[in-house]
Amino acid sequence: MAENTAGLRGITAGETALCTVGQAGTGLTYRGYDIHDLAQHAEFEEVAYLLLYGHLPNRNELVAYRERLQSLRTLPEALREVLERIPASAHPMDVMRTGCSMLGNLETEADFSEQDWHIDRMLATFPAIITYWYRYSHDGVRIDTDSDEASIGGHFLRLLLGKSPDPMHVQVMHASLILYAEHEFNASTFTARTCASTLSDIHSCITGAIGTLRGPLHGGANEAAMAMIEPWQTPDEAERELLGMLERKEKIMGFGHAVYRKSDPRNAIIKEWSRKLAEQVGDTRLYPVSERVEAVMAREKGLFCNADFFHASAYHFMGIPTPLFTPIFVMSRLSGWAAHVKEQRANNRIIRPSADYTGPELQTWVPIEERG
Numbered sequence: 136m137a138e139n140t141a142g143l144r145g146i147t148a149g150e151t152a153l154c155t156v157g158q159a160g161t162g163l164t165y166r167g168y169d170i171h172d173l174a175q176h177a178e179f180e181e182v183a184y185l186l187l188y189g190h191l192p193n194r195n196e197l198v199a200y201r202e203r204l205q206s207l208r209t210l211p212e213a214l215r216e217v218l219e220r221i222p223a224s225a226h227p228m229d230v231m232r233t234g235c236s237m238l239g240n241l242e243t244e245a246d247f248s249e250q251d252w253h254i255d256r257m258l259a260t261f262p263a264i265i266t267y268w269y270r271y272s273h274d275g276v277r278i279d280t281d282s283d284e285a286s287i288g289g290h291f292l293r294l295l296l297g298k299s300p301d302p303m304h305v306q307v308m309h310a311s312l313i314l315y316a317e318h319e320f321n322a323s324t325f326t327a328r329t330c331a332s333t334l335s336d337i338h339s340c341i342t343g344a345i346g347t348l349r350g351p352l353h354g355g356a357n358e359a360a361m362a363m364i365e366p367w368q369t370p371d372e373a374e375r376e377l378l379g380m381l382e383r384k385e386k387i388m389g390f391g392h393a394v395y396r397k398s399d400p401r402n403a404i405i406k407e408w409s410r411k412l413a414e415q416v417g418d419t420r421l422y423p424v425s426e427r428v429e430a431v432m433a434r435e436k437g438l439f440c441n442a443d444f445f446h447a448s449a450y451h452f453m454g455i456p457t458p459l460f461t462p463i464f465v466m467s468r469l470s471g472w473a474a475h476v477k478e479q480r481a482n483n484r485i486i487r488p489s490a491d492y493t494g495p496e497l498q499t500w501v502p503i504e505e506r507g
């Protein structure tokens with residue numbers, strides 16, 4: 136394979152009506168709507184509806200959709216039992232993967248005509264899957280997995296923190312979940328589509344996508360970015376440490392992108408929320424450290440923050456434990472994954488690319504007793 140196409144970079148692998156990345160305008164659109172408009176004006180549920188059902192909901196449709204999602208929040212008893220068996224030391228992304236897979240055992244998608252119900256059910260239950268396990272394994276508490284919070288982001292914060300969330304934090308969750316919702320043929324979405332192309336069930340598609348998102352080169356970068364900046368006490372210390380990492384040729388998590396060349400349009404939006412949250416909590420350390428890291432990376436490597444970098448400080452300021460950062464990405468990207476599964480199913484051919492063979496020429500069979 137020619138070097139510049141390694142990782143299938145730049146190769147068109149199918150069609151989608153869901154999203155453009157790095158094209159005209161500000162660089163990211165969902166079904167033709169600019170990410171800036173969506174993140175500024177919409178609620179996450181509106182965007183999920185747009186992705187899954189093809190148009191922005193009118194008021195009645197949005198109210199009905201929110202109510203439907205709210206009515207599907209209760210976790211089945213057997214799923215709660217499984218979550219209680221997972222140790223506190225487990226990685227929360229493994230918990231998400233198991234939770235999704237277990238749901239598929241209990242409520243199997245028998246026919247594609249049921250797909251929308253299962254997608255709504257996953258959107259409704261994913262916040263409870265992660266928080267039920269987290270609160271049980273870390274605090275020994277069996278939380279109620281229902282809440283009267285209208286939004287998925289508010290519901291997650293309520294279950295995690297055990298109190299009504301700050302209205303600004305609910306707003307940040309809407310923006311964050313919108314920014315993370317969809318991104319064309321990224322690795323996890325391509326996994327979901329490949330699985331869907333075999334005519335597999337929706338829980339298998341989403342479980343595979345969760346496993347793919349887990350890696351630090353993809354969704355796991357928000358958590359890895361937090362682990363990197365957390366110990367740094369001052370911008371000067373951050374600069375010193377970062378220069379050392381660059382010297383050692385380490386990858387800096389939360390920077391660079393496979394498609395964007397100059398900037399990731401999601402960064403400025405989450406960065407501004409991080410700044411507001413820093414002000415709210417009176418932070419004088421993490422936000423200035425993050426800004427210095429951004430400046431040093433631009434100066435030294437010409438690299439820009441991707442969607443993940445300022446998500447780290449933003450989530451931290453809202454009191455969210457670092458290991459739960461990537462599961463929030465799952466709660467959001469589920470909408471994009473599922474929309475892609477629907478799109479793949481509607482116009483399917485099994486995904487099966489070719490490979491350039493680099494192995495040995497045809498070999499003569501050697502019986503086992505004659506092998507050295």
Ligand SMILES: CC(=O)SCCNC(=O)CCNC(=O)[C@H](O)C(C)(C)COP(=O)(O)OP(=O)(O)OC[C@H]1O[C@@H](n2cnc3c(N)ncnc32)[C@H](O)[C@@H]1OP(=O)(O)O
Nearest residue numbers: 351352353354356385386387388389390391392393441442
């Ligand atoms: C929501 C998301 O999933 S966004 C992505 C989240 N992932 C991360 O933040 C992990 C850190 N970033 C990276 O590893 C990469 O930038 C990726 C995986 C996102 C993209 O990978 P690629 O498409 O291979 O990157 P690209 O071709 O632009 O790399 C060009 C050069 O910059 C370097 N580079 C890219 N990103 C970084 C980084 N974060 N730190 C240090 N160097 C980097 C590469 O090593 C490469 O150098 P080389 O030619 O000497 O090998």
Ligand SMILES: O=C([O-])CC(=O)C(=O)O
Nearest residue numbers: 317318320321322393442
């Ligand atoms: O598009 C990609 O390769 C990674 C990314 O930013 C995303 O999935 O949001």
